[in-house]
Amino acid sequence: MARRLSPVGLDFVQSAPVRLVFSREVAAPPDAVYRALADDVTGWPQWFTAVTLCRPTGGGTGREVRLKGGTRFQESILAAEGPERYAYRIDETNAPGLRALVEEWRLSPAGTGTRVQWTFAVDGPAPLRVALKLGRAGLGRAFRDAVTALDKRIGSSKA
Numbered sequence: 001m002a003r004r005l006s007p008v009g010l011d012f013v014q015s016a017p018v019r020l021v022f023s024r025e026v027a028a029p030p031d032a033v034y035r036a037l038a039d040d041v042t043g044w045p046q047w048f049t050a051v052t053l054c055r056p057t058g059g060g061t062g063r064e065v066r067l068k069g070g071t072r073f074q075e076s077i078l079a080a081e082g083p084e085r086y087a088y089r090i091d092e093t094n095a096p097g098l099r100a101l102v103e104e105w106r107l108s109p110a111g112t113g114t115r116v117q118w119t120f121a122v123d124g125p126a127p128l129r130v131a132l133k134l135g136r137a138g139l140g141r142a143f144r145d146a147v148t149a150l151d152k153r154i155g156s157s158k159a
Contacts, residue, residue, distance in 0.1 A: 002072070002074070002092045002093060002094050003092065003093060003094070003098075004091065004092055005089075005090050005091060005092065005093065005098055005099060005100050005101060006099055006100040006123070007089070007091065008089060008100045008102060008123075009078065009089075010078050010079060010087060010102070010104075012089075012100060012102045012121050012123075013087065013102055013104045013119050013121045014121075016100070016102070016121035016122055016123055017122070017123050017124075017129055018120075018121070018122040018123070018124075018129050018132050018133065019119060019120070019121050019122075020119070020120040020122075020132065020133075020136055020139055020140075021117065021118070021119045021120075022117070022118050022120075022139070022140050022143040022144070023115060023116060023117040023118070024115075024116055024143070024144055024147045024148070025110045025111075025113055025114065025115050025116070026113050026114050026116060026147055026148075026150070026151035026154075027112070027113045027151055027155065028113060028114055028150075028151050028154040028155065029109075029112070029113065029114060030083040030084070030107045030108065030109055030114045031082065031083040032154045033083070033107050033114045033116060033150065033151075033154065034082045034083035034084075034086065034107055035082075035083075036150055036153070036154060037086045037105055038080050038082060038086045041054050041055060041056050041063055042054060042055055042056075043153075044065075046149075046153060047146055047149040047150040047152075047153050048142075048146040048149070048150075049068075049142075049145065049146070049149070050067050050068055050142055050146075051065060051066070051067060052066045052067060052068055053065065053066040054066075057074070058076075060077070061076065061077055062074065062075055062076050062077060062088075062091075063075045063077070063088060070094070071093065071094060071095050072093060072094050073090050073092070073093050073095075074090070074091050074092040074093070075088040075089060075090055075091060076088060076089050076091050078102065079104070083107055084106065084107055084108070085104065085105065085106055085107070086104075086105045086107075087102060087103065087104040087105065088102070088103055089101070089102045090102075097124045097125055097127070097128035098122065098123075098124050098128070099123040099124050099125075100121075100122065100123040100124075101120075101121065101122050101123075102119075102121045103118065103119065103120055103121070104118070104119040104121070105117070105118055106118075106119070116147050118143050118147075120132075120139060
């Protein structure tokens with residue numbers, strides 16, 4: 001059964017009880033990375049292996065996302081500021097324990113490529129916060145693998 005989460009805003013990225021921040025440099029330029037994140041929403045399963053479905057909703061103001069294992073999200077886009085920032089809030093989910101969750105992708109030039117920074121901002125009960133902190137390495141690995149696959153995908157689409 002889906003549950004509604006708190007309708008937090010972009011400021012939650014800085015104030016969340018749990019903030020996990022990861023970054024990686026890729027060869028693709030910021031506008032190409034931004035287009036893959038914000039414009040090619042249905043392409044997410046091609047590079048983020050945890051994602052099995054990603055599609056726009058509400059005329060592009062939201063997204064429906066499904067993950068391996070059956071987790072589902074209904075999201076609202078909070079920022080689509082190309083090519084620097086893409087952020088969304090989870091509005092509804094079947095994942096237990098979450099009270100609020102915002103993900104923010106920040107992109108900045110790094111030589112001829114891009115520095116990609118992903119912030120995973122979460123609130124939930126103490127056991128969930130502890131579990132997320134303990135699972136930081138796994139989330140970091142998922143991020144690195146996804147961004148590496150995204151970079152390869154962008155590079156191969158140029159060929």
